[in-house]
Amino acid sequence: MLVFFFIILAVVGIDQASKAWIIAHFALHESVEVIPGLFNLTHLTNNGAAFGILAGQPALWRQVFFIAAAGIALVCIWIAQRSFSPRSRAYTVALALIAGGAIGNLIDRIRWGFVVDFLDFYLGQSHWPAFNVADSAITVGVALFIGYNLLFDRQ
Structure with missing residues (x-):
């Protein structure tokens, strides 16, 4: 469990620190080319889900939906952690990464x-x-x- 919580805290910390740095150093929509023709740092916001899904929905409905979905996902991850982790540390790492990412984005939404x-x-x-x-x-x-499930743990 210690590894699980450490990874979650690390992901949330790195995520929130990187976002704070972008907000502090970039104006909204400002972009800096890092690798020409491949990669930019660009300050953007997304009030929808992945690829902007639901971005056009009313703000209150969207916020309630995303916060509830994150809460349900975190409960499912906790249950999965207790079920899968005894079988392999890979599951612990995978579920902690997912939970940390979900919490990082949930903090932004709130x-x-x-x-x-x-x-x-x-x-x-x-x-x-x-x-x-x-x-x-x-x-x-x-x-x-x-x-891991497909290659090593077909149960």
Whole structure:
């Protein structure tokens, strides 16, 4: 359990620190090219879900939905942690990454009503939707969970 909570705290800390740095050093929509033709740091906000889903919905409904969904997800992660972790530390790491990412974005939603995004990858004029450290932790956690399950733990 100590590893589980340490990873969660690390993800939330890195996520919130990186967002605070972006907010302090970049104006909204300001962009700095880091790797030409591939990667920018760009201060954006997203009041919807992934890819801006639900962004056009009324603010109160959207906030209640996202906070409730995060709460339900965190309860499910806690239950999964207690079920899967005894089988492998990989599950502990995966679920902690997902939980840390969910908490990082939940803090933004409660604090500001939107999520701060700033990692902007692209090729030419084709941009992947901007994301943040919390989104990355969720993606890596889900990939680790599924990958470990498919490759090593077929129960």
